[in-house]
Amino acid sequence: xxxxxxxxxxxxxxxxxxxxxxxxxxxxxxxxxxxxxxxxxxxxxxxxxxxxxxxxxxxxxxxxxxxxxxxxxxxxxxxxxxxxxxxxxxxxxxxxxxxxxxxxxxxxxxxxxxxxxxxxxxxxxxxxxxxxxxxxxxxxxxxxxxxxxxxxxxxxxxxxxxxxxxxxxxxxxxxxxxxxxxxxxxxxxxxxxxxxxxxxxxxxxxxxxxxxxxxxxxxxxxxxxxxxxxxxxxxxxxxxxxxxxxxxxxxxxxxxxxxxxxxxxxxxxxxxxxxxxxxxxxxxxxxxxxxxxxxxxxxxxxxxxxxxxxxxx
Numbered sequence: 421x422x423x424x425x426x427x428x429x430x431x432x433x434x435x436x437x438x439x440x441x442x443x444x445x446x447x448x449x450x451x452x453x454x455x456x457x458x459x460x461x462x463x464x465x466x467x468x469x470x471x472x473x474x475x476x477x478x479x480x481x482x483x484x485x486x487x488x489x490x491x492x493x494x495x496x497x498x499x500x501x502x503x504x505x506x507x508x509x510x511x512x513x514x515x516x517x518x519x520x521x522x523x524x525x526x527x528x529x530x531x532x533x534x535x536x537x538x539x540x541x542x543x544x545x546x547x548x549x550x551x552x553x554x555x556x557x558x559x560x561x562x563x564x565x566x567x568x569x570x571x572x573x574x575x576x577x578x579x580x581x582x583x584x585x586x587x588x589x590x591x592x593x594x595x596x597x598x599x600x601x602x603x604x605x606x607x608x609x610x611x612x613x614x615x616x617x618x619x620x621x622x623x624x625x626x627x628x629x630x631x632x633x634x635x636x637x638x639x640x641x642x643x644x645x646x647x648x649x650x651x652x653x654x655x656x657x658x659x660x661x662x663x664x665x666x667x668x669x670x671x672x673x674x675x676x677x678x679x680x681x682x683x684x685x686x687x688x689x690x691x692x693x694x695x696x697x698x699x700x701x702x703x704x705x706x707x708x709x710x711x712x713x714x715x716x717x718x719x720x721x722x723x724x725x726x727x728x729x730x731x732x733x
Contacts, residue, residue: 427458429632430489430546430599434459436624437595438481439469449573457505459487466538474618475592478566480580484541489599494547496557503577506543509577513540518675545581548601550583567593595621606651627691630719680711690722699724702731 424554441454442463463471471478486509488494488502550571555561560571560581569586572581584600587593589607590694595609609629615622633652636645684703688695706714717730 425632426491427489428635429628430491431458432631433546433595433598433625433628434477434487434489436628437621438473441465441468441481455473456511457465457486457502460487460509460541462541463483463489473524473589474595475593476587479593480542482709483538486541487541488543488545490547491601492547493551493554496547496554499545499554499558499581502543502545503573503579505576506541510540540578543577544582545579546584546596546599548583548585548604550581559730598625605725606648609651634722649696680715681706684711684715687718688727691718691721692727695724695727699727 438444438461445460447609461481463481467482469703471481486506511590558573560573563572568588571581585598586595587606592609597604598612600608612625629652633649635651643722681704685700715728721727
Protein backbone atom coordinates (compact mmCIF):
# COMPACT_ATOMS: atom_id res chain seq x y z
CA UNK A 421 0.00 0.00 0.00
CA UNK A 422 2.71 2.49 0.95
CA UNK A 423 4.44 1.91 -2.40
CA UNK A 424 1.52 3.67 -4.08
CA UNK A 425 1.76 6.53 -1.57
CA UNK A 426 5.43 6.99 -2.46
CA UNK A 427 4.57 6.82 -6.17
CA UNK A 428 1.89 9.49 -5.75
CA UNK A 429 4.31 11.70 -3.84
CA UNK A 430 6.88 11.36 -6.66
CA UNK A 431 4.32 12.39 -9.27
CA UNK A 432 2.94 15.31 -7.22
CA UNK A 433 6.45 16.49 -6.37
CA UNK A 434 7.75 16.49 -9.96
CA UNK A 435 4.55 18.14 -11.16
CA UNK A 436 4.84 20.91 -8.53
CA UNK A 437 8.46 21.65 -9.51
CA UNK A 438 7.92 21.69 -13.29
CA UNK A 439 4.50 23.34 -13.49
CA UNK A 440 5.88 26.93 -13.67
CA UNK A 441 7.89 26.02 -16.79
CA UNK A 442 5.41 24.18 -18.98
CA UNK A 443 2.40 21.91 -19.33
CA UNK A 444 2.33 18.92 -16.98
CA UNK A 445 -0.11 16.10 -17.67
CA UNK A 446 -0.30 13.41 -15.01
CA UNK A 447 -1.44 10.78 -15.80
CA UNK A 448 -1.67 10.79 -19.59
CA UNK A 449 -3.36 7.99 -21.55
CA UNK A 450 -1.67 6.76 -24.72
CA UNK A 451 -2.84 4.47 -27.53
CA UNK A 452 -6.16 2.63 -27.70
CA UNK A 453 -5.06 0.22 -25.02
CA UNK A 454 -5.27 1.62 -21.51
CA UNK A 455 -1.73 2.75 -20.78
CA UNK A 456 -0.99 5.56 -18.40
CA UNK A 457 2.05 7.80 -18.54
CA UNK A 458 2.90 8.98 -15.04
CA UNK A 459 4.04 12.48 -16.07
CA UNK A 460 4.21 14.06 -19.53
CA UNK A 461 5.98 17.42 -19.48
CA UNK A 462 6.01 19.89 -22.39
CA UNK A 463 8.17 22.98 -21.72
CA UNK A 464 6.88 26.43 -22.63
CA UNK A 465 10.35 27.28 -23.92
CA UNK A 466 12.92 24.77 -25.15
CA UNK A 467 16.25 24.88 -23.31
CA UNK A 468 14.84 27.41 -20.85
CA UNK A 469 17.79 28.80 -18.81
CA UNK A 470 15.45 29.30 -15.84
CA UNK A 471 15.28 25.52 -15.40
CA UNK A 472 18.89 25.52 -14.18
CA UNK A 473 17.61 26.14 -10.65
CA UNK A 474 16.26 22.58 -10.67
CA UNK A 475 19.68 21.13 -11.43
CA UNK A 476 19.64 17.70 -13.04
CA UNK A 477 15.83 17.55 -13.08
CA UNK A 478 15.85 20.87 -14.92
CA UNK A 479 18.27 19.43 -17.47
CA UNK A 480 15.84 16.58 -18.13
CA UNK A 481 13.06 19.14 -18.62
CA UNK A 482 14.91 21.26 -21.21
CA UNK A 483 12.94 19.32 -23.83
CA UNK A 484 9.64 17.39 -23.77
CA UNK A 485 9.94 14.56 -21.27
CA UNK A 486 8.10 11.58 -19.82
CA UNK A 487 8.86 10.74 -16.19
CA UNK A 488 8.16 7.29 -14.77
CA UNK A 489 9.21 7.16 -11.08
CA UNK A 490 9.51 3.84 -9.23
CA UNK A 491 9.67 3.36 -5.47
CA UNK A 492 11.54 0.04 -5.91
CA UNK A 493 13.97 -1.16 -8.60
CA UNK A 494 11.90 -1.47 -11.77
CA UNK A 495 11.63 -5.01 -13.17
CA UNK A 496 12.37 -5.71 -16.82
CA UNK A 497 8.71 -5.91 -17.87
CA UNK A 498 7.89 -2.54 -16.30
CA UNK A 499 10.78 -0.84 -18.08
CA UNK A 500 9.63 -2.42 -21.34
CA UNK A 501 6.13 -1.03 -20.76
CA UNK A 502 7.60 2.44 -20.21
CA UNK A 503 9.60 2.26 -23.44
CA UNK A 504 6.49 1.13 -25.32
CA UNK A 505 4.68 4.22 -24.03
CA UNK A 506 7.29 6.66 -25.31
CA UNK A 507 7.43 4.93 -28.70
CA UNK A 508 3.62 5.11 -28.94
CA UNK A 509 3.78 8.83 -28.18
CA UNK A 510 6.43 9.22 -30.88
CA UNK A 511 4.25 7.40 -33.44
CA UNK A 512 1.20 9.47 -32.46
CA UNK A 513 3.17 12.69 -33.00
CA UNK A 514 4.35 11.46 -36.39
CA UNK A 515 0.78 10.68 -37.47
CA UNK A 516 -0.36 14.08 -36.29
CA UNK A 517 2.44 15.78 -38.23
CA UNK A 518 1.50 14.18 -41.56
CA UNK A 519 -0.18 16.56 -44.05
CA UNK A 520 -3.92 16.06 -44.51
CA UNK A 521 -5.03 14.33 -47.71
CA UNK A 522 -7.10 16.39 -50.15
CA UNK A 523 -9.66 15.19 -52.69
CA UNK A 524 -8.59 17.74 -55.30
CA UNK A 525 -6.58 16.22 -58.12
CA UNK A 526 -3.21 17.82 -58.42
CA UNK A 527 0.09 16.95 -59.98
CA UNK A 528 2.01 18.54 -57.15
CA UNK A 529 3.60 16.07 -54.79
CA UNK A 530 2.53 16.36 -51.15
CA UNK A 531 5.07 18.04 -48.95
CA UNK A 532 7.01 15.69 -46.74
CA UNK A 533 6.56 16.59 -43.10
CA UNK A 534 9.56 16.10 -40.85
CA UNK A 535 8.90 15.73 -37.15
CA UNK A 536 11.48 17.70 -35.24
CA UNK A 537 13.53 15.51 -32.91
CA UNK A 538 13.10 18.06 -30.13
CA UNK A 539 9.30 17.59 -30.27
CA UNK A 540 9.53 13.91 -29.30
CA UNK A 541 9.58 13.34 -25.52
CA UNK A 542 12.45 11.50 -23.89
CA UNK A 543 11.63 8.92 -21.26
CA UNK A 544 13.30 9.17 -17.85
CA UNK A 545 12.84 6.06 -15.70
CA UNK A 546 13.59 7.00 -12.09
CA UNK A 547 14.42 4.24 -9.59
CA UNK A 548 16.49 3.96 -6.39
CA UNK A 549 18.79 1.12 -7.50
CA UNK A 550 19.29 -1.16 -10.49
CA UNK A 551 21.01 -4.49 -11.08
CA UNK A 552 23.82 -5.02 -13.57
CA UNK A 553 21.61 -7.66 -15.16
CA UNK A 554 18.88 -5.14 -15.99
CA UNK A 555 21.38 -2.64 -17.40
CA UNK A 556 22.91 -5.41 -19.50
CA UNK A 557 19.54 -6.55 -20.88
CA UNK A 558 18.74 -3.04 -22.07
CA UNK A 559 22.32 -2.41 -23.21
CA UNK A 560 22.23 0.72 -21.04
CA UNK A 561 25.58 2.46 -20.67
CA UNK A 562 26.73 5.60 -18.84
CA UNK A 563 27.50 8.73 -20.84
CA UNK A 564 30.47 10.84 -19.76
CA UNK A 565 28.59 14.03 -20.68
CA UNK A 566 26.03 13.23 -17.98
CA UNK A 567 26.31 12.81 -14.23
CA UNK A 568 27.11 9.39 -12.71
CA UNK A 569 24.03 7.26 -12.11
CA UNK A 570 22.40 7.87 -15.51
CA UNK A 571 22.37 5.10 -18.13
CA UNK A 572 21.23 5.20 -21.74
CA UNK A 573 19.91 2.26 -23.80
CA UNK A 574 20.30 2.55 -27.61
CA UNK A 575 19.14 5.96 -28.88
CA UNK A 576 16.14 4.50 -30.75
CA UNK A 577 14.49 3.82 -27.37
CA UNK A 578 14.66 7.52 -26.39
CA UNK A 579 15.19 6.48 -22.78
CA UNK A 580 17.39 7.33 -19.83
CA UNK A 581 17.54 5.19 -16.69
CA UNK A 582 18.22 7.31 -13.59
CA UNK A 583 19.56 5.39 -10.58
CA UNK A 584 18.89 7.82 -7.75
CA UNK A 585 21.15 6.21 -5.15
CA UNK A 586 24.13 6.49 -7.51
CA UNK A 587 23.74 10.25 -7.97
CA UNK A 588 26.38 12.46 -6.38
CA UNK A 589 25.26 14.36 -3.28
CA UNK A 590 25.34 17.84 -4.80
CA UNK A 591 22.78 20.67 -5.00
CA UNK A 592 22.17 19.74 -8.64
CA UNK A 593 20.78 16.33 -7.68
CA UNK A 594 18.81 17.38 -4.58
CA UNK A 595 15.34 17.34 -6.12
CA UNK A 596 15.85 13.86 -7.58
CA UNK A 597 17.41 12.43 -4.40
CA UNK A 598 14.26 13.40 -2.52
CA UNK A 599 12.59 10.60 -4.51
CA UNK A 600 15.06 8.01 -3.23
CA UNK A 601 14.68 5.62 -0.31
CA UNK A 602 15.79 5.42 3.30
CA UNK A 603 19.04 7.32 4.07
CA UNK A 604 19.30 8.85 0.60
CA UNK A 605 15.83 10.38 0.92
CA UNK A 606 16.20 11.54 4.54
CA UNK A 607 19.57 13.16 3.78
CA UNK A 608 18.00 14.98 0.85
CA UNK A 609 15.14 16.16 3.10
CA UNK A 610 17.73 17.51 5.56
CA UNK A 611 19.37 19.44 2.71
CA UNK A 612 16.00 20.76 1.62
CA UNK A 613 15.14 21.97 5.14
CA UNK A 614 18.41 23.94 5.17
CA UNK A 615 17.41 25.89 2.05
CA UNK A 616 16.50 29.56 2.51
CA UNK A 617 12.81 30.29 3.07
CA UNK A 618 12.75 32.43 -0.08
CA UNK A 619 13.75 29.48 -2.28
CA UNK A 620 11.19 29.49 -5.13
CA UNK A 621 10.31 25.82 -4.55
CA UNK A 622 10.23 25.82 -0.75
CA UNK A 623 6.50 26.32 -0.23
CA UNK A 624 5.33 23.91 -2.96
CA UNK A 625 7.73 21.23 -1.72
CA UNK A 626 6.63 21.68 1.89
CA UNK A 627 3.04 21.14 0.85
CA UNK A 628 3.95 17.96 -1.07
CA UNK A 629 5.96 16.63 1.87
CA UNK A 630 3.24 17.46 4.37
CA UNK A 631 0.57 15.65 2.30
CA UNK A 632 3.04 12.76 1.95
CA UNK A 633 3.42 12.62 5.74
CA UNK A 634 -0.34 12.56 6.30
CA UNK A 635 -0.81 9.68 3.85
CA UNK A 636 2.05 7.71 5.42
CA UNK A 637 0.55 8.13 8.89
CA UNK A 638 -2.71 6.61 7.70
CA UNK A 639 -1.11 3.66 5.93
CA UNK A 640 2.33 2.96 7.46
CA UNK A 641 3.34 -0.71 7.41
CA UNK A 642 7.13 -0.62 7.90
CA UNK A 643 9.47 0.64 10.61
CA UNK A 644 11.21 2.70 7.93
CA UNK A 645 7.93 4.53 7.33
CA UNK A 646 7.77 5.48 11.03
CA UNK A 647 11.28 6.93 10.85
CA UNK A 648 10.38 8.91 7.73
CA UNK A 649 7.21 10.25 9.37
CA UNK A 650 9.26 11.45 12.35
CA UNK A 651 11.70 13.15 10.00
CA UNK A 652 8.88 14.90 8.17
CA UNK A 653 7.10 16.03 11.36
CA UNK A 654 9.08 19.32 11.82
CA UNK A 655 8.09 20.35 8.29
CA UNK A 656 4.51 20.76 9.48
CA UNK A 657 5.51 23.65 11.72
CA UNK A 658 7.78 25.09 9.02
CA UNK A 659 4.86 25.07 6.59
CA UNK A 660 2.77 26.99 9.12
CA UNK A 661 5.54 29.55 9.73
CA UNK A 662 5.91 30.23 6.00
CA UNK A 663 2.16 30.69 5.75
CA UNK A 664 2.27 33.23 8.58
CA UNK A 665 5.18 35.07 6.95
CA UNK A 666 3.31 35.28 3.65
CA UNK A 667 0.29 36.64 5.51
CA UNK A 668 2.35 39.31 7.28
CA UNK A 669 4.00 40.35 4.01
CA UNK A 670 0.65 40.61 2.26
CA UNK A 671 -0.71 42.49 5.25
CA UNK A 672 1.99 45.14 5.17
CA UNK A 673 1.44 45.72 1.46
CA UNK A 674 -2.36 45.71 1.28
CA UNK A 675 -3.78 45.92 4.76
CA UNK A 676 -3.98 43.12 7.27
CA UNK A 677 -7.45 41.79 6.42
CA UNK A 678 -7.00 41.86 2.66
CA UNK A 679 -3.55 40.30 2.95
CA UNK A 680 -4.88 37.43 5.08
CA UNK A 681 -7.75 36.93 2.64
CA UNK A 682 -5.43 36.73 -0.38
CA UNK A 683 -3.15 34.33 1.48
CA UNK A 684 -5.96 31.94 2.45
CA UNK A 685 -7.45 31.89 -1.06
CA UNK A 686 -4.03 31.32 -2.62
CA UNK A 687 -3.28 28.45 -0.25
CA UNK A 688 -6.68 26.89 -0.92
CA UNK A 689 -6.20 27.11 -4.69
CA UNK A 690 -2.68 25.70 -4.43
CA UNK A 691 -3.84 22.76 -2.31
CA UNK A 692 -7.19 21.90 -3.93
CA UNK A 693 -7.23 23.59 -7.32
CA UNK A 694 -10.13 25.85 -8.30
CA UNK A 695 -12.43 26.51 -5.34
CA UNK A 696 -16.20 26.87 -5.80
CA UNK A 697 -17.29 30.51 -6.01
CA UNK A 698 -19.76 30.10 -3.12
CA UNK A 699 -16.94 28.94 -0.81
CA UNK A 700 -14.71 31.80 -1.98
CA UNK A 701 -17.44 34.27 -1.10
CA UNK A 702 -17.83 32.77 2.38
CA UNK A 703 -14.08 33.10 2.93
CA UNK A 704 -14.19 36.75 1.87
CA UNK A 705 -16.79 37.45 4.55
CA UNK A 706 -14.57 36.21 7.38
CA UNK A 707 -13.01 38.60 9.88
CA UNK A 708 -9.25 39.06 10.11
CA UNK A 709 -9.08 36.83 13.20
CA UNK A 710 -11.14 34.12 11.46
CA UNK A 711 -8.90 34.31 8.38
CA UNK A 712 -5.82 33.86 10.54
CA UNK A 713 -7.39 30.82 12.19
CA UNK A 714 -8.35 29.39 8.79
CA UNK A 715 -4.81 29.90 7.45
CA UNK A 716 -3.61 27.65 10.30
CA UNK A 717 -6.43 25.13 10.05
CA UNK A 718 -6.37 24.55 6.29
CA UNK A 719 -2.94 22.92 6.52
CA UNK A 720 -4.79 20.00 8.15
CA UNK A 721 -7.52 19.82 5.48
CA UNK A 722 -7.57 16.81 3.17
CA UNK A 723 -10.49 17.88 0.96
CA UNK A 724 -12.71 20.90 0.36
CA UNK A 725 -15.32 19.15 2.52
CA UNK A 726 -13.07 19.91 5.49
CA UNK A 727 -13.26 23.60 4.58
CA UNK A 728 -17.07 23.46 4.50
CA UNK A 729 -17.14 21.79 7.92
CA UNK A 730 -14.81 24.49 9.31
CA UNK A 731 -16.92 27.29 7.83
CA UNK A 732 -20.09 25.75 9.29
CA UNK A 733 -18.68 25.69 12.82
